Amino acid sequence: MTAAISIKQLKKTYNNGFTALKGIDLEVEKGDFFALLGPNGAGKSTTIGVISSLVKKTEGSVSIFGHDIDKEGPLAKKKLGVVPQEFNFSQFEKVFDIVLNQAGYYGIPKAEARSIAEHHLKQLGLWDKKDTQARFLSGGMKRRLMIARALVHKPELLILDEPTAGVDIELRRSMWSFLREINDQGTTIILTTHYLEEAESLCRNVAIIDQGTIVENTSIKALLKQLNRETFIFDAKETV
């Protein structure tokens, strides 16, 4: 069975000499809902940056559905949707245009792009904002906009970097049910989070990363059994 993602001995040393990833091995099965947990500065966003080719790795390899990101970049990219931690769209662009422009980037025919974009914007409660400039959206709406944008080319793997950080509990729960739905429909999901309850509620499997090293890689069930809730490092160091 092909893994949705396979990461081997991934190392990243930034230009200032700091080694953020010390040799990460990680495999996520197709169809999984996977949590990457860890305290601030652990290396979660660096990992996602490498996967999405925004951060240049120092060593190691990453394959998405069997496509090496170096050797088969375009094929790998087509299968991948990423919701980054920071908002990275033009604040002056309109909601619908932000999603449609992304579709253009993937060469999706206009009519199809419009219908996919409309579908997700409706699902995410943003359809009435379609002609609004991004700068007028709330933080939660901007996050949902990035999710709609990440889904426009129908990726088989969706990676979200702390999608619900700073989002109130009600909206968080509605995002959970949305994510569950697309996972049920077959999209593999990896998310990074600080919220233990989030990982518990959504995910089947989990890796814990600390100081650039994977320190645990197991099922959520096994992890809960193994550790007392109070001892979860990411819980104790939580600073949302």
Ligand code: ADP
């Ligand atoms: P996380 O997402 O888990 O909070 P990051 O991957 O953002 O962690 O950061 C991991 C470590 O790498 C941190 O110590 C951070 O300060 C450092 N780091 C991140 N980006 C850079 C950079 N561009 N240059 C140097 N160090 C960086």
Ligand code: MG
């Ligand atoms: Mg981060």
